[in-house]
Amino acid sequence: MYNAAMKGIMEDENGYQVTPKGNTILHVAALFGQRGFVGEFLKITPALLCYKNKKNEIALHIAVNAGQSEVVSELLSVEGKETLVRMTDDIGDTALHKAMRGGHIDIVRMLVKLLLDPEHDFPANKAGETPLYLAAESGFHDALIEILNVCKEQTTYVAGPSNRTPLHAAIIQEHTECARSLWEWNKTLCEEVDKWGWNSLHYAVKQGLNEIVSDMLGWKKSLAYLPAGSEKDWTTTSHIAASEGDIFMIYELLSHCPDCWEMPNSNGQNALHVALLNGHEMFVSCFLELEFCNSLVDEADNEGNTPLHLLAASGDNVPQIILDHPRAKKMAFNKQNQTPLDKVMSRTRTITKVKLAFGLCGINARLGQRCDFEVIRQTNKLSMTKLLLGTVKDDDDEAKDKKEKLEIEKIMKSTEIQVVVATLIMTVSFTAGFTLPGGLDDNDDSPNKGMATLIKKTAFRAFAISDVLAFTFSASAICSYFTMANRYRGYNEDTNVRVLRMKYRIANVLQLLALYAAVVAFATGMYATLENSHALAVTVCVISSTFFLIFYWTSIRRKD
Numbered sequence: 001m002y003n004a005a006m007k008g009i010m011e012d013e014n015g016y017q018v019t020p021k022g023n024t025i026l027h028v029a030a031l032f033g034q035r036g037f038v039g040e041f042l043k044i045t046p047a048l049l050c051y052k053n054k055k056n057e058i059a060l061h062i063a064v065n066a067g068q069s070e071v072v073s074e075l076l077s078v079e080g081k082e083t084l085v086r087m088t089d090d091i092g093d094t095a096l097h098k099a100m101r102g103g104h105i106d107i108v109r110m111l112v113k114l115l116l117d118p119e120h121d122f123p124a125n126k127a128g129e130t131p132l133y134l135a136a137e138s139g140f141h142d143a144l145i146e147i148l149n150v151c152k153e154q155t156t157y158v159a160g161p162s163n164r165t166p167l168h169a170a171i172i173q174e175h176t177e178c179a180r181s182l183w184e185w186n187k188t189l190c191e192e193v194d195k196w197g198w199n200s201l202h203y204a205v206k207q208g209l210n211e212i213v214s215d216m217l218g219w220k221k222s223l224a225y226l227p228a229g230s231e232k233d234w235t236t237t238s239h240i241a242a243s244e245g246d247i248f249m250i251y252e253l254l255s256h257c258p259d260c261w262e263m264p265n266s267n268g269q270n271a272l273h274v275a276l277l278n279g280h281e282m283f284v285s286c287f288l289e290l291e292f293c294n295s296l297v298d299e300a301d302n303e304g305n306t307p308l309h310l311l312a313a314s315g316d317n318v319p320q321i322i323l324d325h326p327r328a329k330k331m332a333f334n335k336q337n338q339t340p341l342d343k344v345m346s347r348t349r350t351i352t353k354v355k356l357a358f359g360l361c362g363i364n365a366r367l368g369q370r371c372d373f374e375v376i377r378q379t380n381k382l383s384m385t386k387l388l389l390g391t392v393k394d395d396d397d398e399a400k401d402k403k404e405k406l407e408i409e410k411i412m413k414s415t416e417i418q419v420v421v422a423t424l425i426m427t428v429s430f431t432a433g434f435t436l437p438g439g440l441d442d443n444d445d446s447p448n449k450g451m452a453t454l455i456k457k458t459a460f461r462a463f464a465i466s467d468v469l470a471f472t473f474s475a476s477a478i479c480s481y482f483t484m485a486n487r488y489r490g491y492n493e494d495t496n497v498r499v500l501r502m503k504y505r506i507a508n509v510l511q512l513l514a515l516y517a518a519v520v521a522f523a524t525g526m527y528a529t530l531e532n533s534h535a536l537a538v539t540v541c542v543i544s545s546t547f548f549l550i551f552y553w554t555s556i557r558r559k560d
Helices: 002-007 025-031 035-044 046-050 059-065 069-075 081-086 095-102 105-112 131-138 141-150 166-172 176-185 187-191 200-207 210-219 221-225 237-244 247-256 271-277 281-287 291-296 307-314 326-330 340-345 351-367 372-376 378-434 458-489 497-529 534-559
Strands: none
Touching (some): 002 025, 025 059, 025 069, 035 046, 069 105, 081 095, 095 105, 131 166, 166 200, 176 187, 176 200, 237 271, 271 307, 378 497
């Protein structure tokens, strides 16, 4: 019957029989595009038109999802089609939702013609997605236009997932054509915020959509001053552009709102703070070329830190334009009474901090003034001297750091393989311990019932001991690898490479001992079970012993 529906062959069968998914033959015919079969079958059993499968899908849902436009046309030719297009499946999707997901524009046109009430005919599913939202998110511009043509008036809309509008969705996915059409349809959409407090302009700035931003600010400049985020944690459009390092977006914002750069975020940071924190040096250089942005260099945040303080703390390379900037000479103190140089001196490992220290000292040297930090921080003179005298070795130190980090990465990659081998050895030895060679004594009358039958043989005892050793050594090796992984997870500049290297060598020795013990356990176990055939038992032991020769040979070759 399934084959008949799939091929479009009419047979005199019970139409209410279903597949494991709950599909009737009408569902099956719709899935495979058998328009003629669907039309003839509905004349016989029209009640199946509204029959739902286990996902609450009717035949129309199946046909739309598969893009079978001819079958959809046939199903929509019956009386009561308005009811069909409003029926939903178990996730709340109507036929129009499914058409939007698949981008079937021809089917969208057919369905939209039947829906004349935008407020009630374009509902959201259980995830909060309307057909309009899906079209915007997927970038199906033609399908989106079909809905907007029906919704000619700026009607109310249902907020989508995370309280986002269709305009949010189009901009986040960078579908500029859909975004522009939605904005032109209802300009007030760009003022709506999602659950995180971001409106469409904020996302357009983040995604670098200059044309969209220009259109929105050309309509309403005040959008640039609306904060993005919550009441306690918020940012601004200029900060968003700075975090992305998008200098062209900054120019776009300033062309519409030349004073928006003055706005701080919730932490009291300006755009230069944010750009430096995100490592956008080129952005910083270009940004400071704007004359009215000069004051940003020494502007303090809520903690009293200027952009120079943040640079010193991070240890990144400092753009020369900042070191040479006139306002950088003021050597401001933060709330911890620290200058940028104090921040440098708290980090003593990388050469970038030394460069920053020399840059700051050079500023004061050019001024012919005594450094303020020398007066206030006399106790740091010795540390400063050591820092400056140690610059000869900094290149070597940096190379050493890179070499050590590379070594750690190699060790950890090797560990990933080694831990698998150790686990296999432990598993095999564990299994061998409970499936002893020769089996167990199952004689009910025997006083040794449940004991190993070969327990008195020397070879069996050697097997038992070596098997236990294999299990113990491999388990210990795995434990050592675990401690290495935990230490590596918290890796930073101060991680002791020697400790990690030592643990790796110990784990390798333990694993090698486990491998030796496993080979011995195999040989002695085989000997114990084959002892009645002495020649065969000895042959097995000799063959097994070649492992040690092969290992020795490969070790010598590796050294050579």
